Amino acid sequence: MKVKYYTGNSLAEAITKAKQEHGSDIILLDSREIKNTLDGSKIVQVSISVDEDNGKVKAWNPPAVKKNQKALKPSEVETKEDFNSVISNILSRKPKTLEQEKKILEELAELKEQINKLQQSAVNDPLPLPPVYEQILSALQEKGFNKKMAESLIKRVYQLTPKGPKASKGEIIFALKKELREKMRFFDISALKAADRQKVIMMVGPTGAGKTTMTMKLAAHPQIFAQREVAIISTDPYGPSEALKAFSRMSGVTVIEKKRHDELGALMRQLKDYDVVIVDVAGNSPFAPQFVKKMEEYVKIVKPHEIFVVASLNMDLEDLLEAASLYMLLKPTGVILTKIDESRRIGKFFTLMEELELPVVAFGDGKRIFIDIALPEEGYIFEKVFEGLA
Structure with a gap:
């Protein structure tokens, strides 16, 4: 042997x-990676054992491919060349002379099988959660979080909280707030009200979302537009509401009716001296025929600097997402969430934020014009979400 x-x-x-x-009658003894002295790259070196005889050895060549062999479709190739088939084919060739190769391939096959079992186990047997985590998970879903988001949040907190299964409810909620904080986006109101040129804002949203009420609240709020010269254009086909007329008399804000x-x-040219012009677009179903075309006409004429989508949190989450998503075609710059006081499932806020990826401009929390509005702050939404959990 040599x-x-x-x-x-x-x-x-x-x-x-x-x-x-x-020839093919060789015995593989060893294989290892070595450094190529010429260029420093890695190459593979094998050591083999051969018989020392004086007979001429017939050279070995890879099997030839038949010229008329029918080409396989990609799916057929994948089927024939799967991992286990390749291993079986190699092992059946020379079981006596390729013992080392056989051993390596058998180990690879066993390793792959173990990995598959572990992956399948991870899918079928989710990580069991301690009772305190299960309680908070259930509470999050009751608060309006969809199941997927709630489970993802709890599992991440469980894995990252230093005390793990021994963490208290307060520590878990603290970690949850940290995770949720990263999902929040708030509109910069200070930059909006401090603008040195006229700001035109277009309010859009489905019927009953509270656009007119929030239009008045933005105009009256001391930290938003109360100190600016504001004009409101109502496009309601039935004319400005009685509430809007009363608001104009009390606040001195100019309210103009335009239907066409x-x-x-x-009208926009006549209002050029006002600091802020808010166009309250009449409510309409986003599923109505020609809806997008009508909204785009408003955008072309008004040329708003900001488009705020007004969405009501007392709607079913799926309906809310479907309606709001159609307004995304207008490329809005912010979202106003209303009727917070009419929903106990405030957790849907985070799903909405994740789907729309829009900053929150304000929250409507009641019907009183001069009081029931909240600026976008994490403390406000956390108080609503975690009320009764701590």
Whole structure:
């Protein structure tokens, strides 16, 4: 017996070189990576055992491919070349002379099987949670979080909280707030009210969302537009509401009725000296025919600097997302969430934020114009979400 060495860029290449010189009856003794002294790259070196005889050895070549062989479709290739098939084919070739190769491939097959079992186990057997985590998970879902988001949050907190299963309810909620904080986006109201040029704001949203009420609240709030010269344009086909007329008398804010698109352009030019012009677009179903086209006409004429989508949190989450998503075609810059006081499932706020990816401008929390509005602050929403949990 004689030991010889061959190198190649891969194990297969090195073995092929050996077989081409000594035929297929070689015994693989060892394989290892070595450094190429010429360029520093890694190559594979194999050592083989061959018989010392004087007979001429027939050179080995890879099996030839038949010229008329029918080409396989990609799906057929994948089926024939799956991991276990490749291993079986190699092992059946030379079980006596490829013992080392056989051992390596068998170990790879076993390792792959173990990995598959672990992955399947992770899917079928989710990580069990201690009772305190399960309680908070259930409470989050009752608060309006969808199941997927609630489970993801709880599992992440469980894995990252230093005390793990021994964490208290307060510590878990503290960690939850940290995770939720990263999902919040708030509109910069200070930059909006401090603008040195006229700001045109367009309020859009489905019927009954509270656009007119929030229009008045923005105009009256001392930290928003109460100190600016504000004009409100109502596009309601039935004219300004009685509440809007009363608000105009009490606050001194100019309220103008315009029903036709062709009147808006001239009106906007007449209002050029106002600091803020808020266009209260009449409520309409986003599923109505020509809805998007009508909204785009308003955008072209009004040329708003900001478009705020007004959405009511007392709606079913799926309906809320579907309606709000259609307004996304207008490329809005912020969202106003109303009727907080009419919903006990405030957790849907976070799902809405994740789906729309819009900053929150304000919260409507009641019907009183001069009082029931909240600026976007994490403390406000956390108080609503975690009320009764701590």
